[in-house]
Amino acid sequence: MTRSNTRLKSNYGLILASLMLLAGTGCQSSARRPGRSVYQTPAAPQATQASRWISVDQLASQLHLRVVNQDVAMVTLKNDRNTVMLFKYDDGQFSVDGRLYGSVGQVLQDDTGFFVEASLATRIGEHLSQAPVLAASPRFSGSSRKGTIMIDAGHGGKDPGAISVLGFYEKDITLKVALRLASMLNQQGYRTILTRDNDVFVELADRCALANRYNPDLFVSLHADSCETPSVSGYTAYVAPSASWRARQAAKSFVSAMSQTGTDSRGVKTAKFKVLMDTTCPAVLIEMGYLSNAWEAKRLRNVNIQQRVAKAIANGVREFTVTAK
Structure with a gap:
């Protein structure tokens, strides 16, 4: 082989090696490249x-x-x-x-x-609706040995709720029953959370937010009804139209237990109340009677009847936690 042929072959080998090195570098760069956006925008962040x-x-x-x-x-x-x-x-x-x-x-x-x-x-x-500071902090009490129950005393503060034919406010009745109910449930081994424990205004959205934050086994909202027909009376348990089986079982338990109060039952009904629609836990709203009915208004103002109603609801909670396990 001549010297010129030897030099040519040597140069050819160097060129070939350089091309292979460049090709290898290119493959490594491609392999390290992160995924690209759906619309071929630049690579995801390095x-x-x-x-x-x-x-x-x-x-x-x-x-x-x-x-x-x-x-x-x-x-x-x-x-x-x-x-x-x-x-x-x-x-x-x-x-x-x-x-x-x-x-x-x-x-x-x-x-x-x-x-x-x-x-x-x-x-x-900049465009989000921020949750306001609650007018009242929730009150926790009792152990959670048997479960956690959130008790929502309807209305409060600047919102009186219904005004009875005797002149007192729904917000006062719901709070008195709620406090009695919490005490009874604590004694029975339940942890209770009150959305309010005094006469303050709490937004409906905040009541729902509290329920969703603490995720109790059951959310019970207490109310007293009113209508234009003074002869209408009785208690009602409401659930959302899309309520879970557990919520419906709780409502049935309350309707059964409330028969102990000596007033008529209007059964379980559905309604799109915010505290039922916007809570993720089982939720029931109880209308304890009609403040537009003179007989029921007089009863609900009586502390002995308030105690009886609270006891009936506590019995309903106990029945629910046993049957819904």
């Missing part, structure tokens, strides 16, 4: 960009929301007061409670999920 991007779960956590739906086109976040929707298509917007407020910005995706710019949390947060 470590050097971490402060600019947050995952959808992190966004929800920062805003005190939860992710309830996530698909290729949209993400839905919710809490007790807000529904936020993020539309992920090009130039997608975000909405709060059905109203569009601005651009979502760039949305990225890799194998771990979706990412948005961290600044989106601030822009969404």
Whole structure:
């Protein structure tokens, strides 16, 4: 073999080795590349960009929301007061409670999920309805050996509820019965949570939020009814139209136990009351009688009848916790 042929072969080998090295480097770069967004936007955030991007779960956590739906086109976040929707298509917007407020910005995706710019949390947060400070803190008492019962004394403070034909307020009757009921249940081994233990106003949304936060075995809302026909009387147990089996069992237990009070039963009915619709635990609303009926109003004002009603409801709780296990 001549010297020129030897030099040519050597150069050819160097060129071939260089090409192989470049090809290998390119493959490694491709293998490290993270997933790309659905709409071919730039790659999901690298470590050097971490402060600019947050995952959808992190966004929800920062805003005190939860992710309830996530698909290729949209993400839905919710809490007790807000529904936020993020539309992920090009130039997608975000909405709060059905109203569009601005651009979502760039949305990225890799194998771990979706990412948005961290600044989106601030822009969404400006439009969220924040839960107000409660007018009253819930009162806890007793052990949870047999279960936890949340007792909601209807109305209170600036909201008197129904005004009886004798001139007293529904809010006062519901509170007196609620306090007696809590004491009885504590003695029987239940932990109780009162949404109010004095004459204060508590928003319906806050009552629901408390129930959803503490997740009791049963939520019982106490009320006294009123109507234009003074002859109407009796007690009623209400559940939501879509109530669970446990809620319906509790309502049946209350209707059965309330027969001990000496007034007529109007049975179990359904209604779209907020404290029934917006609570995630079993929930029952009890109308203890009609304040528009003179006989029932007089009875409900009597402390002995209040004690009897509280005892009947406590018996209903006990029956429910036994049968619904």
